[in-house]
Amino acid sequence: DVKVTQSSRYLVKRTGEKVFLECVQDMDHENMFWYRQDPGLGLRLIYFSYDVKMKEKGDIPEGYSVSREKKERFSLILESASTNQTSMYLCASSSTGLNSPLHFGNGTRLTVT
Amino acid sequence: GNSVTQMEGPVTLSEEAFLTINCTYTATGYPSLFWYVQYPGEGLQLLLKATKADDKGSNKGFEATYRKETTSFHLEKGSVQVSDSAVYFCALSDGATNKLIFGTGTLLAVQP
Numbered sequence: 001d002v003k004v005t006q007s008s009r010y011l012v013k014r015t016g017e018k019v020f021l022e023c024v025q026d027m028d029h030e031n032m033f034w035y036r037q038d039p040g041l042g043l044r045l046i047y048f049s050y051d052v053k054m055k056e057k058g059d060i061p062e063g064y065s066v067s068r069e070k071k072e073r074f075s076l077i078l079e080s081a082s083t084n085q086t087s088m089y090l091c092a093s094s095s096t097g098l099n100s101p102l103h104f105g106n107g108t109r110l111t112v113t
Numbered sequence: 114g115n116s117v118t119q120m121e122g123p124v125t126l127s128e129e130a131f132l133t134i135n136c137t138y139t140a141t142g143y144p145s146l147f148w149y150v151q152y153p154g155e156g157l158q159l160l161l162k163a164t165k166a167d168d169k170g171s172n173k174g175f176e177a178t179y180r181k182e183t184t185s186f187h188l189e190k191g192s193v194q195v196s197d198s199a200v201y202f203c204a205l206s207d208g209a210t211n212k213l214i215f216g217t218g219t220l221l222a223v224q225p
Contacts, residue, residue, distance in 0.1 A: 004156070031211055042202065042217040043157075058212075090156055094211050099145045099164055102213060104156030 003027075006091050006105040013112050019078040021108050023091030029103075030096045032074035034058075034066065037088040037107070049074055050096075081112045115140040119203045119216035126193055126223050134188040134219045136177075136203035144205040146170075146179050146186040147213065151200040160188075160201070193223045 007022035025032065031050055035043040035058075045058030047066040055066050063085060067075045074093075078085055088109050092102040120135040138144065145164040149157040161170030166181035175190045186203060203216040 033212075035215075040217055043213075043215040045212060045214075048212060092156075096211070098211075099162065099206060100211060101147075101159040101162070102149075102157070102211075104158065106154070106156045 004093055004103050004105040006108050008108050011110045013081050017081050019081050021076040021089055023074045024072050025093040029093035031094045033092040034076045035090045083112050086112045115214050117203050117205055117216040119219055122220040124221045128225050129192045132190040132193045134201055136186045138184050138205050144207055147204040148188050149202040195223045195225055198223045
């Protein structure tokens, strides 16, 4: 089974801090994604990556950046955390096959105070 | 642009009741359609999918048919169980990028 592991289940940070959310997948998937999940808004795509050192903006990239130095790891970075970035963050991966399913991690609940 | 609209929840049913969760979409071209399920405390997992018009996806007793004429992909199950309590997300993909656009999710609560 594909395993997508997010490093933290819960995280509490202060406004202005730099925050790193880490995600690792063990199935050699090319594609990796970061979504945030908010009540009433569903999942919204922040950034995605199709290959090492490659990144593309999703629908809501403002205030975020990403890093993919190795194929199995995709990091989401909040350069200066703000309270409106309090949310559930979900990482996912997929292979390149057409309509390949996304495999999700269990999420990181980030609270910015 | 592409979008997905699904019925708001929560949906509360008794065990063995019939379930329908409505989903409609707006898209250019010929998207693929998906239902994902999120159990409490977990990430999302694929429940079923359909990649072309009139296809029926099915899994674990759930079914959904890709209706191009009504731009719909409604999720159905004939007899729900308490273990089906979860949040259900409808999603579409343009197939070219594997990026998914999700609906807002529908919480299903099944009572014994």
